[in-house]
Amino acid sequence: MSDKPTQPAQTVQPTQSTRRTLGEVSEREVIQAITDAAPSVINGDDAAVLFPGQPNSRTVVATDTLVEGRHFRLDWSSPEEVGQKAILQNFADIEAMGARPTAALLSLSAPPETPLEVVRGIAAGIGTRARRYTAELVGGDVTKSNQLIVTITAVGSLGGSRSPLTLDRARAGQQLVAHGRLGWSAAGLALLERFGRADIPRELTSLVDAHCAPWLSPNRGMIARAAGASAMTDNSDGLLRELQLLCQRSGVGIDLDSAALAPDDLLVHAGQVLGVDPWDWVLGGGEDHTLLATTAKSAPSGFRRIGDITAGTKSAQHNVCMDATPIQHSAANQGWESFQ
Amino acid sequence: MSDKPTQPAQTVQPTQSTRRTLGEVSEREVIQAITDAAPSVINGDDAAVLFPGQPNSRTVVATDTLVEGRHFRLDWSSPEEVGQKAILQNFADIEAMGARPTAALLSLSAPPETPLEVVRGIAAGIGTRARRYTAELVGGDVTKSNQLIVTITAVGSLGGSRSPLTLDRARAGQQLVAHGRLGWSAAGLALLERFGRADIPRELTSLVDAHCAPWLSPNRGMIARAAGASAMTDNSDGLLRELQLLCQRSGVGIDLDSAALAPDDLLVHAGQVLGVDPWDWVLGGGEDHTLLATTAKSAPSGFRRIGDITAGTKSAQHNVCMDATPIQHSAANQGWESFQ
Numbered sequence: 239m240s241d242k243p244t245q246p247a248q249t250v251q252p253t254q255s256t257r258r259t260l261g262e263v264s265e266r267e268v269i270q271a272i273t274d275a276a277p278s279v280i281n282g283d284d285a286a287v288l289f290p291g292q293p294n295s296r297t298v299v300a301t302d303t304l305v306e307g308r309h310f311r312l313d314w315s316s317p318e319e320v321g322q323k324a325i326l327q328n329f330a331d332i333e334a335m336g337a338r339p340t341a342a343l344l345s346l347s348a349p350p351e352t353p354l355e356v357v358r359g360i361a362a363g364i365g366t367r368a369r370r371y372t373a374e375l376v377g378g379d380v381t382k383s384n385q386l387i388v389t390i391t392a393v394g395s396l397g398g399s400r401s402p403l404t405l406d407r408a409r410a411g412q413q414l415v416a417h418g419r420l421g422w423s424a425a426g427l428a429l430l431e432r433f434g435r436a437d438i439p440r441e442l443t444s445l446v447d448a449h450c451a452p453w454l455s456p457n458r459g460m461i462a463r464a465a466g467a468s469a470m471t472d473n474s475d476g477l478l479r480e481l482q483l484l485c486q487r488s489g490v491g492i493d494l495d496s497a498a499l500a501p502d503d504l505l506v507h508a509g510q511v512l513g514v515d516p517w518d519w520v521l522g523g524g525e526d527h528t529l530l531a532t533t534a535k536s537a538p539s540g541f542r543r544i545g546d547i548t549a550g551t552k553s554a555q556h557n558v559c560m561d562a563t564p565i566q567h568s569a570a571n572q573g574w575e576s577f578q
Numbered sequence: 579m580s581d582k583p584t585q586p587a588q589t590v591q592p593t594q595s596t597r598r599t600l601g602e603v604s605e606r607e608v609i610q611a612i613t614d615a616a617p618s619v620i621n622g623d624d625a626a627v628l629f630p631g632q633p634n635s636r637t638v639v640a641t642d643t644l645v646e647g648r649h650f651r652l653d654w655s656s657p658e659e660v661g662q663k664a665i666l667q668n669f670a671d672i673e674a675m676g677a678r679p680t681a682a683l684l685s686l687s688a689p690p691e692t693p694l695e696v697v698r699g700i701a702a703g704i705g706t707r708a709r710r711y712t713a714e715l716v717g718g719d720v721t722k723s724n725q726l727i728v729t730i731t732a733v734g735s736l737g738g739s740r741s742p743l744t745l746d747r748a749r750a751g752q753q754l755v756a757h758g759r760l761g762w763s764a765a766g767l768a769l770l771e772r773f774g775r776a777d778i779p780r781e782l783t784s785l786v787d788a789h790c791a792p793w794l795s796p797n798r799g800m801i802a803r804a805a806g807a808s809a810m811t812d813n814s815d816g817l818l819r820e821l822q823l824l825c826q827r828s829g830v831g832i833d834l835d836s837a838a839l840a841p842d843d844l845l846v847h848a849g850q851v852l853g854v855d856p857w858d859w860v861l862g863g864g865e866d867h868t869l870l871a872t873t874a875k876s877a878p879s880g881f882r883r884i885g886d887i888t889a890g891t892k893s894a895q896h897n898v899c900m901d902a903t904p905i906q907h908s909a910a911n912q913g914w915e916s917f918q
Binding site: 260261263264265268283284285286287288289290291293294296297298299300301302303305308309330331332334335337341343344345347348350376377378379380381382383384385387389391392393394396402404405470471472575576577578 | 600601603604605608623624625626627628629630631633634636637638639640641642643645648649670671672674675677681683684685687688690716717718719720721722723724725727729731732733734736742744745810811812915916917918
């Protein structure tokens with residue numbers, strides 16, 4: 239993760255002109271602020287016509303939404319971080335098929351009292367992150383609502399003739415490999431809930447950054463597909479929950495390696511500060527969008543082995559073990575529920 | 579429009595089991611209700627891998643959002659109608675490029691007290707309309723919010739080597755042609771505001787239907803492109819506003835033909851009932867998503883001539899005339915503003 243850009247929470251110093259709200263400017267100005275912050279030559283007509291893909295490439299699409307107060311808080315995250323997170327979580331879904339993200343659309347719903355500067359910041363975060371993938375914000379829609387809601391639709395390109403890396407293609411005998419942190423986002427959220435953003439202990443700020451603007455090295459999904467991975471997903475809702483779904487879809491079991499997953503020093507320290515078992519974050523925490531792949535070959539570049547795929551059945555309730563022992567951890571029965 | 583299906587407002591007769599709310603069921607049940615109502619074999623993984631397009635075809639994408647209380651009311655529209663309208667307005671954007679709609683993604687944000695039956699109805703409306711285009715709901719996302727918000731992203735395929743029908747390709751000497759009603763949706767909204775859905779005068783219900791679930795004959799955009807149309811848009815925000823944008827992008831003027839646009843008997847009658855000049859609806863009303871194209875050839879099948887493209891400049895403020903006279907109508911200076 240050495241190429242992770244530094245992402246401090248931005249302290250916006252609004253001038254008179256940037257303090258204007260969406261209700262005070264025309265729709266055209268709102269759209270202009272977005273396209274200035276995340277420009278693309280193919281944005282601005284009824285629909286965006288994407289650049290032609292490679293011959294025989296297929297189009298891959300996914301959508302994911304961030305709701306203020308539910309998935310982010312603007313006293314914890316800067317608008318730029320919200321935009322970055324929105325891109326990362328959507329592009330991770332494209333990458334998890336082994337495809338290359340190429341474009342994004344933004345549907346932004348916001349109350350009229352939202353400062354234009356917030357919209358500009360979200361668009362800047364989207365533009366910055368999309369460019370890391372040589373992707374562009376190619377279209378979108380703005381609407382008035384009671385709550386700030388950021389919906390991104392990601393578009394990708396799946397080249398070549400290999401299968402996409404679907405959830406049903408894990409096979410016993412493969413190893414389970416991961417690209418990205420596990421547990422950092424959940425630890426960051428716990429720290430924010432205890433301290434707020436301003437009072438986070440200095441040595442733990444990387445965990446909070448990992449929550450507010452998680453980072454993955456671009457195009458690792460495509461690399462894994464080229465290197466022979468067969469199934470892949472990303473960690474949105476918690477490691478055990480994601481792996482259970484993979485097991486059910488593929489009819490396999492998983493044996494995790496506790497040594498490979500053991501919480502690092504930072505998670506252990508945060509656990510001590512908060513009085514929490516850091517394994518809770520590793521096994522139950524989602525939102526880091528870490529790529530989880532299965533492969534019969536060696537771990538693709540940027541991935542590390544975290545376990546093995548074992549024999550199993552689609553109907554088994556709990557097919558995930560650690561060190562050959564069934565996991566009793568409460569995270570095995572929990573996970574993110576959208577409407578609770 | 580003889581193939582328009584009848585779309586009565588559905589009177590849901592909930593059984594005990596269908597009265598459950600989103601907060602009372604698991605996220606899995608919500609997603610299952612959606613995929614049962616709008617099934618697709620390529621839905622259900624991290625992202626959807628679309629069927630391969632024709633050789634050399636390009637992918638076209640657009641997104642549009644409906645917010646409860648802003649774009650629809652559930653005492654005026656059935657959930658099925660909301661889903662139908664969400665598909666129509668997004669697919670019209672794909673069609674307006676001359677492309678063929680192939681897939682849709684749904685991002686649904688809803689309060690936990692929303693009945694599951696409402697979600698099922700929206701998804702059924704999406705599925706019904708998408709099938710008319712041989713398109714499918716291929717993915718999506720559900721989240722908790724304060725307000726019911728339906729965001730659709732539409733995906734289409736642009737085959738062959740002709741240019742897409744962008745806003746900047748109108749040329750003087752072409753004729754302006756339209757497919758679809760003009761003014762009916764706005765008249766329907768005015769009727770709903772006066773009478774509510776239950777008390778609409780019987781002879782005027784088609785206008786209300788045109789507002790709640792507007793209808794276009796599928797694939798007219800692709801037909802127009804094949805027949806030599808060069809520019810196209812759809813009427814989202816009002817006829818004069820859309821045409822002014824077309825003029826500015828193309829650097830042309832437009833001379834509308836009053837005989838071709840004159841309000842039909844139903845609009846005239848609704849105008850008498852409400853004490854409104856029906857020209858307001860024709861010139862200022864949007865949301866019918868009528869396709870507006872320019873062509874140097876004869877009107878494509880399903881399109882009728884409504885005016886001519888004349889010489890003009892990109893900087894002209896008002897380039898739209900009627901019968902060679904500048905339009906003084908107030909609709910020329912109005913239009914839909916998202917945050918007012």
